[in-house]
Amino acid sequence: MRKVAVVGAGMTKFTGAQSKTAVELFAEAAMDAIMESNIKPKDIQALFLGNALSDFAEGQAHIQVFAADYLGLDHVPANRYENACASSSVAFRDAVMWVASGIYDIVLVGGTETAAKMGTPLATRTFAAASDSRYEYPCGLTFPGVFALLTHLYSKRYNVPLDRLKRQMAQVSINSHYYGARNPKAQFRKEITFDDVFNSIMVAQPLQLYDCCPFSDGASAVVLACEEKAKKLTDKPVYVVGLGQASSGILASQKEYLPRLIARELSAKQAYSTAGLTPEDIDVIELHDCFSIATLIALESLGFFDFGKSGEAVERSETKIGGKIAVNPSGGLKAKGHPIGATGTAQVYEIVRQLRGECSERQVEGAKTGMTDTLGGDGGTICNIILQRGW
Amino acid sequence: MEHKLTYTAYTEALKQDRLLGLKCQQCGAITVPPMIVCSRCDSTELEVVELSGRGTIQTFTTIFVPPEGREAEAPYVVVLVELEEGPWLMGNLGGVDPAKVTMDIIGKKVRLGHAVSPGDKFSAGELVRPLFTLEG
Numbered sequence: 377m378r379k380v381a382v383v384g385a386g387m388t389k390f391t392g393a394q395s396k397t398a399v400e401l402f403a404e405a406a407m408d409a410i411m412e413s414n415i416k417p418k419d420i421q422a423l424f425l426g427n428a429l430s431d432f433a434e435g436q437a438h439i440q441v442f443a444a445d446y447l448g449l450d451h452v453p454a455n456r457y458e459n460a461c462a463s464s465s466v467a468f469r470d471a472v473m474w475v476a477s478g479i480y481d482i483v484l485v486g487g488t489e490t491a492a493k494m495g496t497p498l499a500t501r502t503f504a505a506a507s508d509s510r511y512e513y514p515c516g517l518t519f520p521g522v523f524a525l526l527t528h529l530y531s532k533r534y535n536v537p538l539d540r541l542k543r544q545m546a547q548v549s550i551n552s553h554y555y556g557a558r559n560p561k562a563q564f565r566k567e568i569t570f571d572d573v574f575n576s577i578m579v580a581q582p583l584q585l586y587d588c589c590p591f592s593d594g595a596s597a598v599v600l601a602c603e604e605k606a607k608k609l610t611d612k613p614v615y616v617v618g619l620g621q622a623s624s625g626i627l628a629s630q631k632e633y634l635p636r637l638i639a640r641e642l643s644a645k646q647a648y649s650t651a652g653l654t655p656e657d658i659d660v661i662e663l664h665d666c667f668s669i670a671t672l673i674a675l676e677s678l679g680f681f682d683f684g685k686s687g688e689a690v691e692r693s694e695t696k697i698g699g700k701i702a703v704n705p706s707g708g709l710k711a712k713g714h715p716i717g718a719t720g721t722a723q724v725y726e727i728v729r730q731l732r733g734e735c736s737e738r739q740v741e742g743a744k745t746g747m748t749d750t751l752g753g754d755g756g757t758i759c760n761i762i763l764q765r766g767w
Numbered sequence: 768m769e770h771k772l773t774y775t776a777y778t779e780a781l782k783q784d785r786l787l788g789l790k791c792q793q794c795g796a797i798t799v800p801p802m803i804v805c806s807r808c809d810s811t812e813l814e815v816v817e818l819s820g821r822g823t824i825q826t827f828t829t830i831f832v833p834p835e836g837r838e839a840e841a842p843y844v845v846v847l848v849e850l851e852e853g854p855w856l857m858g859n860l861g862g863v864d865p866a867k868v869t870m871d872i873i874g875k876k877v878r879l880g881h882a883v884s885p886g887d888k889f890s891a892g893e894l895v896r897p898l899f900t901l902e903g
Contacts (some may be wrong), residue, residue: 387842437871457798478856483856496832497834497835497836497838498835500832500833500834500835501834501887501889502889504834505889509890509891510774510778510800511800511857512857513834513894513895514894514895514896515835515858515859515896515897516830516837516840516841516843516845516859516885517830517835517845517857518830518832518833518834520829520830520832521830521845524830525826525828525845525847526826527828528826528827528870528873529825529826529847530872531870532826532870538870568882577831577832578829578831579831579832580828580829580830580832581828581829581831582828582829583828592794625801626857627847627849627857628854628855628856628857629806629855630857631825631847631854634826634847648807720785765769
């Protein structure tokens with residue numbers, strides 16, 4: 377298998393409801409990635425596009441071919457990946473395989489979503505469609521509801537009293553907003569306080585509004601190239617060194633693991649093992665903080681802290697820049713925004729910028745190795761990517 | 768190959784407050800809701816059994832912001848219940864004031880009933896699910 381590098385990355389600003397179509401948003405991000413890669417659209421040999429909800433948001437199925445055409449790609453294969461919130465991470469993983477195998481030398485990967493445009497009731501309905509339509513959705517399960525169930529399990533299993541846990545979770549959101557305020561691409565560019573969190577409306581007990589990421593519109597894209605091409609296109613190739621992906625069924629089927637999610641542990645193990653690295657080698661991570669509790673659960677399963685202990689680590693600022701592991705310097709899903717199909721490659725975008733040292737006041741100094749963690753559905757899909765500086 | 772227990776057969780029984788599962792003839796594990804193989808060992812030697820419908824609450828949430836079309840139901844309580852036979856099952860909890868449920872509910876014994884809501888333009892038919900109530 378050949379080495380594969382990210383040679384260019386682009387993303388739109390993530391926002392609430394706005395007027396551009398999902399294809400237009402993707403084209404903006406993709407052209408930034410293409411121009412940064414010093415190539416033309418006609419040099420791209422295939423498109424791998426993550427998108428979950430354009431059927432519902434815009435009445436647009438089969439969006440990938442119209443995205444490819446709008447960008448001026450030369451009638452190349454265009455495939456859509458639908459893995460709920462992990463769609464573009466999964467697209468990225470598959471794209472790497474095609475380049476590593478020698479079939480393609482240069483491909484475009486990304487994601488796009490206009491979820492905010494749908495409004496909260498329809499967005500809540502269609503997001504919930506990523507849980508099981510037979511055995512979970514009939515109970516009225518929503519995504520905040522999934523992580524609310526896990527919050528109470530976490531409190532019980534690890535003996536962390538709920539009021540203490542809620543304060544640790546609030547600190548997670550406060551940290552995300554601190555970095556979001558320093559990211560020009562973020563949806564929310566303002567810092568928040570404990571009072572903001574605890575005074576916000578209850579969404580799914582015990583999760584309040586500020587425990588939850590927003591609905592967002594936005595897109596992200598990266599150009600991948602084989603090592604030989606990458607060296608010609610850029611003096612700062614970012615190599616893909618580790619990949620993992622795993623699946624699960626209904627939440628109840630994971631009874632031995634909850635609040636841990638088995639797919640994450642399998643996926644992370646694959647990613648570390650293909651990279652030949654351990655959690656200690658990771659300088660910066662963009663992880664799937666769809667809800668504040670999700671950060672605590674992810675940090676433990678990814679091997680950064682002991683089970684039940686990541687909240688204390690957050691309290692000690694060990695997850696901020698300068699701590700044990702820099703977590704979500706982009707502002708994460710909470711503050712940067714979560715246009716679900718675009719989230720995975722937006723995480724890659726942030727890691728690429730961090731490894732290149734281009735993040736100014738939210739820069740993780742000297743970062744050499746970064747990781748992403750993306751979750752789809754109620755843990756049904758989890759995908760991990762490890763990236764490393766190639767210079 | 769044939770299904771031992773389809774979604775429709777499982778759901779029709781649930782609508783009569785009967786919980787059907789699959790008992791593995793190889794390893795003895797109970798699979799519920801139905802799968803085409805044993806959830807533990809992948810065996811296809813499965814027998815349909817009726818479960819007690821009794822269990823204990825493992826976790827809960829009260830949903831205040833519902834999906835489109837279910838506004839009239841909110842707030843409502845979602846629970847994960849460990850059945851007497853071992854598996855966990857998701858359902859709603861009835862007979863309580865949803866806004867007043869706390870973590871003290873965890874560990875309480877419940878008994879299975881059912882609830883039905885009309886489906887919407889996205890769902891394949893009506894929405895049938897377990898509706899648990901507290902025992903005693």
